[in-house]
Amino acid sequence: MSAPRRRRVWRSLTLRLGLIYVALFLTSTATMFGAAYWIGVYQPLLHETGSVRVEAGDLAAIDRAAGRDALLRALEVRRSTGPRRAFDALIAPDGKVLLANLPSWPDDPVPGWALLEADAYKGGQERDYEALVVEQQLDDGARLIVGRDVEDIDDRDELFTIGSAWLIVIAAALAIGGSIAMSSAVGQRIDMVTRTARRVMAGSLTERIPLRGTGDDFDELSETLNLMLGRIEESVESVRRVSDNVAHELRTPLARLHADLDELRSAESDDERRRLTEQAVAEAERLQAIFDALLRIARIESGRHLAGVKPVDLTTLLADAVEFHLPDAEGRGQRIESRVAPGLVMEADRNLIFQTVSNLLDNASKYGGEGGTISVTASAADGTVRIAISDTGPGIAPEYRERVKERFFRVPGSGGQPGTGLGLAIVAAIVALHNGRMEIGDARPGTEVVLSF
Structure with a gap:
């Protein structure tokens, strides 16, 4: 990867979003492991600590009430009862061990609670035990240490500690690597768009953004930009x-x-x-x-000619336009047939719509031929107003029907007619301004222009 691309990767929004995702993922993972640790390790340890404290208190009460021998018997009985292996150590004030199955214990009193290694050997094999112990000082100064095996909880603690550390490290590495790879892939797609845009800016308007055919968001964006x-x-x-x-x-x-x-x-x-x-x-x-x-x-x-969109009585407007062009048509021996539905109304600029119809009638009269017929129809259906003006002239070849909307374009062979070649360009602009549609077709014979609003 080149140095500029590396810098772009590290500055990219995709990488930053990926790193934010990594942080959120690691935070959620740590929260999940914390909750699991609380349920699987910490709460059981608290429960066992409470149970051992109660046992230590009961044993101290036996010592006060029944004496040291009764305490020793109670300790012996305790070793064979309970869901977990029991541990104890009774040390006289002078340091003499009176009874113990703990292999070792601290020289100083145990504050609160502690975990002590209590491994045992039997038949040449080692048995792992972890004793959770509390210490109770008896009335004569003797130390009473009692506990229960919590090896299973300690194993879970170790598993959680090691597993969570590895999982976080691996997840972070994968997430960061994935973010960098994703940023690089996105950067390549953006580079294609940028390079194409620069070539277009340099004057090569035929340039297009390559598509990968995956149908993904970048392909859709590239296709849209290509259309643009x-x-x-x-x-x-x-x-x-x-x-x-x-x-x-x-x-x-x-x-x-x-x-x-x-x-x-x-x-x-x-x-x-x-x-x-x-x-x-x-x-x-x-x-x-x-x-x-x-x-x-x-x-x-540019929309600057739009005086104001108002309800227009289209039936009356078409009648006025026909009446305005009737003398020119009659001068050419033509007749105008009008089939306009009554009560037609549309939201439009009246002057522009009149100019549109007038230009179409003027073209129909000029190119409709001597003695021809001009037809004007208008109707409305499903919220669409349709105006059609046709003549019986030579018509327009299919390859020229879109080009006649361009400024100054004239169909070959029609140059003898007066005009500027801008009439249909004005019509097309007015129709587009009103969000309409203009279609030029074959009237068999002649030309038919259909406007839909």
Whole structure:
């Protein structure tokens, strides 16, 4: 692993979270072992200590009441009774051992309680015993030490101590190693995203983040980012095409305007000057129309053109739009058929929706052919308003139906019709602003444009 990657691993959030998990795991493990130790070792020791204290008190009471011989007999009896092996030692004030089965004991009095080794040998074999003892001083100064075997509890204590230590060490090592490995794996996936992003920033818009095919969260994130990069590439390509188209569309009227003005300077007759002036004004108006349309699209796409969403009487709006375009249609020998459901209402910007329908009717009239039919239908179902405008013209080939929504794009062979090539781009922007859907299809014959809101 390289030095920068090592530094990144140690600084990574994944490693820090892994170490926090390790700390929590070790804390919970220690708590669990502590609870088990309390139940399996400490509480039994407390219980046995209490029992031995009671026995020591009873034996001291026998000594006071019945004498030393009675105490010795009681000690002998005690050795053969009880659930655990009994231990004792009775030492006279002068240090003489009166009775004992403990192999050894402290020279000083036992404070509280103590654990003493009390191993025994029988038949050449050693038997391990651990005596929990308490000491009772008798009235004459003799020492009475009594206890019970707690070897099983001591074994559990040793097992808990060694086992917990090893478990914590192994668990910590595995958890830390796992955290480092996980951080390294996550870091590699992040590095792929970072490298791809830097290449995209450097201008390579075709770059995509490699997928591992595991379907995990990183693959889903990478797939989403790839889709985003695809949209960005499409947007940049669209901007490039728009820039090329703008340059192309403006070059011709500007050249004509320049030529007309140049000729106007040397024109001799009033009629010629008037003709050149009118041509120059027409070209300037065409330029103005292009700039106005581009500005309108930009304002619509940014949402600044949205005057206010209000309930719109769509039935009346469509009737007004049909009435507005009826003279142009009749001038081309066309007829407009309207089948609009009554009482249609939708939440929208009325002016933008009217402009949308007006642009579609204008296109249908221009490209619908002489003597053709324009059909306008509108209905509502399941909360969706559907508007369809169709003509009986030559139609649009399937490969151009999406491209006609781009600025300045014109279907090959339709360049003779007047216009800026921005009408459907404006429609698409308005529909997107209203969260609608625009579909261009085949009317058999002709073109059908369906808007759904």
